[in-house]
Structure formats: C-alpha cells, structure tokens
Amino acid sequence: MLACCVRRGRDCYGESELPLLFGISSLLNQTKDIKDVMYPILELMSQYINTRRSMITILNRKSSKIFIEDAYGLTPQAKARGVYSLGEGITGMVVKTGCSIVIPDISKDSRFLNKTGFDLLRNQGASFVCVPIQADDGTIGTISIFRFKTDNFSVSQDQKTLSIIGSLIAQSVKMRQEQIEELEKLKRENEKLSEALRGINKPANIIGNSGKMQEVYQLLHTVAPTNATVLIRGESGVGKELIAEAIHNASSRAGMPFIKVNCSALPENLIESELFGHEKGSFTGAEGLRKGRFELAEKGTIFLDEIGDLPLSTQVKLLRVLQQREFDRVGGTKTLKADVRVIAATNRNLEELIKENKFREDLFYRINVFPIYVPPLRERRNDIPALADHFVAKFNRINGSRIKRISSCAIDLLMLYKWPGNIRELENCIERACILSTDEVIRSVNLPPTLQTAESSHTERKGTLEKVLEGVEKQMIIDTLTGTKGNMAKAAEIMGITERILGLRIRKYEINPRLYKSLRSNKIQENEYY
Ligand SMILES: Nc1ncnc2c1ncn2[C@@H]1O[C@H](COP(=O)(O)OP(=O)(O)OP(=O)(O)O)[C@@H](O)[C@H]1O
The missing domain is CATH 3.30.450.40 (GAF domain)
Structure with a gap:
C-alpha cells in the first residue's frame, strides 16, 4: 500500500x-x-x-x-x-x-x-x-x-x-x-604489453605485435648478437626473409653486406659458381674470375632462402663452409676463408627430405642450430589490420594514391579469410584493392572474390529459421561492434536498440566487446553501417 x-x-x-x-x-x-x-x-x-x-x-x-x-x-x-x-x-x-x-x-x-x-x-x-x-x-x-x-x-x-x-x-x-x-583489465594488459615491447624491441621493418610474433622477436634478439647459424622455418610468404634481415641488422655485422641467395631459383649447374665464385676458364663461358656470394658476404651475413632445394652436390660444399669456414672457387686451387654468418630458410619439411635422401642429415644438424618458426597469418589474425594499414601506406607511396582507410566490412572479410598465401597474399590483395578503390576507401567490393565466399569465411547458413536468425543477429552485433571499436553505446545507437538490450544479447551470444577494441587502428574506425 x-x-x-x-x-x-x-x-x-x-x-x-x-x-x-x-x-x-x-x-x-x-x-x-x-x-x-x-x-x-x-x-x-x-x-x-x-x-x-x-x-x-x-x-x-x-x-x-x-x-x-x-x-x-x-x-x-x-x-x-x-x-x-x-x-x-x-x-x-x-x-x-x-x-x-x-x-x-x-x-x-x-x-x-x-x-x-x-x-x-x-x-x-x-x-x-x-x-x-x-x-x-x-x-x-x-x-x-x-x-x-x-x-x-x-x-x-x-x-x-x-x-x-x-x-x-x-x-x-x-x-x-x-x-x-x-x-x-585492458589497462593492465596494455601496460604489460608495452612493458614487454619495451623489452623485446620490435624490428622496425616488421609489422605485427601479436603474442606469436613477440615470441619470434624474442628469439631473434637472443640469437642476433651471436654468430650462430639460424634456420628460419614457416610457410611461404610469412616473412622469413624479413626476419633474416632483422637478425642481420640487430647483429654486430649490421654495417656489413647482407647477401641473399634463392637456392631454388638457380639452375643446378650454376649454383656452385654463384655461391663460391669461379676462376677464369674453369668452365665454358667462364671468361673471367668471378667472386661468389660467400665472398661478397665477407664479414656480413648470407641468407640462403629455400635451402631445401639445394642440390645434394652443393650441400656437401656448404657443409664444408659451415664446418671449416673455408671454400674453393669453382676451378680454383686456392682455399679461401669465409667469415660469414649463415641464415637459412625453408618452407619445406626437411625431415621428410632427409628420409627421401634429398637432404643431407649432417647438413640439417649444422643449420638447425637455432631454429625460428614464423607462424602463418591465420594464427596471428590480430596483426591483419596493422599489416593492411602498412600496405595501404606503402602503395599510396608507390602509386601516389590517397587511400585513407579500409571500411569495417572489408576489414571483417580480411579478418575472416584463411590466407593460404600468408602476408604476400595480403600484400597483393591490398595492392589490387588500392587500384580498384574509387573513393579513397577500400571497400569489400574491392577485395578479391575468394575473400567473399561463404566457404572461405565460414559463414554458410544452415539450420532452423530461429538458428539462422540468431546467427544473423549475432553477426550483426559483431559487425557493428567491430565498426564502433567495441563502443557499446555507439553500437546500440546504430542498431536502434538500447544499450541494456544490447548488453543482454551480448551475454546471450557470449560476445566479448573488448575483443573488437583492438581490431583496428583509429584511421579505420568509421564504418559502413552509418
Ligand atoms: N611482418 C611483416 N611486416 C611487413 N611486411 C611483411 C611482413 N611479413 C612479410 N611481409 C612482406 O610480405 C612479403 C613476403 O615476405 P617474405 O618474402 O619475407 O616471405 P617468406 O616467408 O620469405 O616467403 P618465401 O618462403 O616464399 O620466400 C614481402 O613483401 C614482405 O615484405
């Protein structure tokens, strides 16, 4: 009463x-x-x-x-x-x-x-x-x-x-x-992250702060000051060459040459002379003395990319360089000393190649002193927005274009895709999108069709009407939160519901709005749902 x-x-x-x-x-x-x-x-x-x-x-x-x-x-x-x-x-x-x-x-x-x-x-x-x-x-x-x-x-x-x-x-x-x-919690995490970054010192040429890349940076900085041979492993296009360069730049050899050799790009009969050089007249066409890559890399670093493709005969000679730090030019009689650090990389399964007698086991143990594994892009999706931004800036510089941002929908597609070609594929995709963009914004339509299929983004719609509608509602909330960088008030406004209702839905679908705060840089916070 x-x-x-x-x-x-x-x-x-x-x-x-x-x-x-x-x-x-x-x-x-x-x-x-x-x-x-x-x-x-x-x-x-x-x-x-x-x-x-x-x-x-x-x-x-x-x-x-x-x-x-x-x-x-x-x-x-x-x-x-x-x-x-x-x-x-x-x-x-x-x-x-x-x-x-x-x-x-x-x-x-x-x-x-x-x-x-x-x-x-x-x-x-x-x-x-x-x-x-x-x-x-x-x-x-x-x-x-x-x-x-x-x-x-x-x-x-x-x-x-x-x-x-x-x-x-x-x-x-x-x-x-x-x-x-x-x-x-976010503040604490940020403090931890910046503390960790202060300690780890991300190489300037490499983009990505994901936990997995931080582990890579830690290994890179541990091994850089030593003279140890490094084997960088990982799928094609993950950035193995960049890591090799970063090791060289962080070592005491930094001011000296960094010589790259792609072992799969050279025909078998030329690779030895390419690596170790040749004397005049040592074979038909050898008109003068030619220094090999090992000599050119003296006091610096040689990066042997695709080492799994090195012919067996050359593997023996490389083993000698690694063991005795010496080599002979092709057709030469004088043994040369090599003060060269070796960094090798491969996307192939060397253990399998050993079983197939295509790679020498003793060479494997010589190069596998300090392995570094670079994870594929799909295992560090948090790095995608920063990488995409980096490539937009790169192609703006190269093409003189003025792309300002990537739309939320386009970022969502980039985040969902599996990236079998890793960062190289992402780079190509952004280059293409920069060319196709008509309004200084990269939009979903500017991305390759492969990114837009349900199969590639796991968004096929199956099940009862209720389940499908729930799926749509959940996806819409995720999309909007992505667009508002996790801002609940703004997301509720865009969707025309109260923040309280949005809060209830978020609990129902077990969505963590915090996740969407780190999805993008400020530059791309506007979204297409406005
Ligand atoms: N973390 C990164 N930050 C910026 N650019 C990157 C990064 N990783 C890779 N890239 C770029 O992606 C492209 C492919 O990288 P890279 O050639 O180093 O890959 P890889 O693993 O050596 O490939 P492969 O095994 O095919 O030789 C290059 O243009 C490189 O500059």
Whole structure:
C-alpha cells in the first residue's frame, strides 16, 4: 500500500516517489551510455525527494575495493576520498553483509568514518541511509543519502525508497561494474604489453605485435648478437626473409653486406659458381674470375632462402663452409676463408627430405642450430589490420594514391579469410584493392572474390529459421561492434536498440566487446553501417 503519510511537511508517500521512480526508469531506457546514467538519477532524487547529498558506490571485484561511482553534493576531492574496503565503514559493511544500514545521527555513531569529510559539528543530527544494490551474484554496490537535521524526512521511508531505486538500477550498475573491471583489465594488459615491447624491441621493418610474433622477436634478439647459424622455418610468404634481415641488422655485422641467395631459383649447374665464385676458364663461358656470394658476404651475413632445394652436390660444399669456414672457387686451387654468418630458410619439411635422401642429415644438424618458426597469418589474425594499414601506406607511396582507410566490412572479410598465401597474399590483395578503390576507401567490393565466399569465411547458413536468425543477429552485433571499436553505446545507437538490450544479447551470444577494441587502428574506425 502506498499511502502512509509519515513525512513531516509532505502530504503523502507516493506523491514524489512515484514520479521519481518513473523518471528513473525513463532515464534507464533512454540513456545510451551506462556511465552517464548514475548522476542524473542522483539529481532526480534531489529534485523529487529533496536529497542534498547522495552517492552510488560500486564494488571492484578484482581489488575488493568499493569506489564512489557518482555523487550528488560532494566535491570531486571528497568523491575521490570515498574508497572503502569490504567491511570498512558503513558502505563497506553494507556491501559485505548485503543488509541496509540506517544511522539516525552520524555525529553519534563511530561506524560512520566520514571519509568524504562531512562537517559533523555543524551537522549534528544529520542522518545517513545506505542500501545495498544486489545482482544475481551478490551485492555489487550501494546507494545512500545524507539528510540534514532540518530536512523533512523519515529514515525508514528513505530506506524503502532507496531499496526500490537500488533494484531498478541494479542491472545498469552491474553493467557499469563489468565495464570498469574490463577497462582496468585492458589497462593492465596494455601496460604489460608495452612493458614487454619495451623489452623485446620490435624490428622496425616488421609489422605485427601479436603474442606469436613477440615470441619470434624474442628469439631473434637472443640469437642476433651471436654468430650462430639460424634456420628460419614457416610457410611461404610469412616473412622469413624479413626476419633474416632483422637478425642481420640487430647483429654486430649490421654495417656489413647482407647477401641473399634463392637456392631454388638457380639452375643446378650454376649454383656452385654463384655461391663460391669461379676462376677464369674453369668452365665454358667462364671468361673471367668471378667472386661468389660467400665472398661478397665477407664479414656480413648470407641468407640462403629455400635451402631445401639445394642440390645434394652443393650441400656437401656448404657443409664444408659451415664446418671449416673455408671454400674453393669453382676451378680454383686456392682455399679461401669465409667469415660469414649463415641464415637459412625453408618452407619445406626437411625431415621428410632427409628420409627421401634429398637432404643431407649432417647438413640439417649444422643449420638447425637455432631454429625460428614464423607462424602463418591465420594464427596471428590480430596483426591483419596493422599489416593492411602498412600496405595501404606503402602503395599510396608507390602509386601516389590517397587511400585513407579500409571500411569495417572489408576489414571483417580480411579478418575472416584463411590466407593460404600468408602476408604476400595480403600484400597483393591490398595492392589490387588500392587500384580498384574509387573513393579513397577500400571497400569489400574491392577485395578479391575468394575473400567473399561463404566457404572461405565460414559463414554458410544452415539450420532452423530461429538458428539462422540468431546467427544473423549475432553477426550483426559483431559487425557493428567491430565498426564502433567495441563502443557499446555507439553500437546500440546504430542498431536502434538500447544499450541494456544490447548488453543482454551480448551475454546471450557470449560476445566479448573488448575483443573488437583492438581490431583496428583509429584511421579505420568509421564504418559502413552509418
Ligand atoms: N611482418 C611483416 N611486416 C611487413 N611486411 C611483411 C611482413 N611479413 C612479410 N611481409 C612482406 O610480405 C612479403 C613476403 O615476405 P617474405 O618474402 O619475407 O616471405 P617468406 O616467408 O620469405 O616467403 P618465401 O618462403 O616464399 O620466400 C614481402 O613483401 C614482405 O615484405
């Protein structure tokens, strides 16, 4: 029953509370961003039930500290002082026990810690009512009000009103609690990442900060200062040559030559002379003395790409260089010394080649001193937006074009595709898209058809109507969150639903909006759904 005329100077309970509750529920339905809803609620309380000081606190489950999320009538400094441990002061006790506490006179109750700095002497007889805000998994915060002695109020009525408001706003407070915790987690992760990056020192010529690439950078920096032979393994187009160059650049040989030899590109009869050089007249056509790549790389690094394709006869000679650091020119009589670091690379399975007697086992052990595996692009999809941006800038430079961004839909397709040709394929795809773009934006239609098939992006639609519709709804939420970089308020606005409804859907489909914050650089945050 609402009618209970208990408040001095006020006619009847319900006269102000009902419009207040109505105002709060309208606010909850309209406000786009959860963090902007708390203060207007406290303002409404002041307007309708005459509170002069009030606050909403939220428990941070990770730190077990309770913070003032928003306050009415408190200075920012007083608000910042209001941090409570579980069980500490009235607020801490309410969160710990889940029970309301009513203090009729704060100047007479030692449990009132007065962290926010209330002038107790001047405010003798002021009361404090603190009520828990409950969610399914327990107390998540409090809502509380102070009343001055001279105010017309009833603490028991205030307690009832606050309890109703507490349950009205519980879902929003819960979402805000998750938002704050998520934000803190992200901050911690960012700090860790930048700390890690400071230590690892990403080579300037290589794009990509994914965890897998950081492992590669760590190995690269460990081996660079030594003279050890390195074997770089990985699928074609993953960037093995760039890694080899980065090792050379990070070594003490940096100022000396970096000589690249593609072992599969040279015919068998030429490869030896290419590697070790030849003397004049050593074979038909050898008109003069020619230095080989090993000589050209003296004091520097030789990069033997596709080493699995080296003919067996040349493998023996390479083994000699690696073991004895010496070689002879073709047709030569003088043995030459080689102060050359060897980095080899292959996308072939050398162990299988050994079984087939196509690769020498002793050579394998000589080159496999320090293997580095470069992961395929599909295993480090987080690097795709940065790589795509890098290639857009590269082709803008080369072609004098002015492509400004890649649309959200196009980025989504790039993220979903399997990239069998790895970074080389991505580079080609962006080059083509830059040429096809007509409005300084790379759009999905500018991408090759292979990226747009359901098979390549795993988006075939099968199942009951309900399942298909759910799939579409989930995909739309993911697309929109991708476009808004995980901004829930903006995503809800674009989809024409409230943030609360979006929050419910996100839980239903177990979508983590945080994932979409790292998907793209600022340059490409606009999206096609506007
Ligand atoms: N992390 C990266 N950042 C920027 N560009 C990259 C990166 N990785 C590869 N690329 C570019 O992708 C292309 C292919 O790379 P690269 O030739 O190094 O691959 P690879 O693994 O040596 O291929 P293959 O086995 O076919 O020789 C090059 O143009 C290279 O510059």
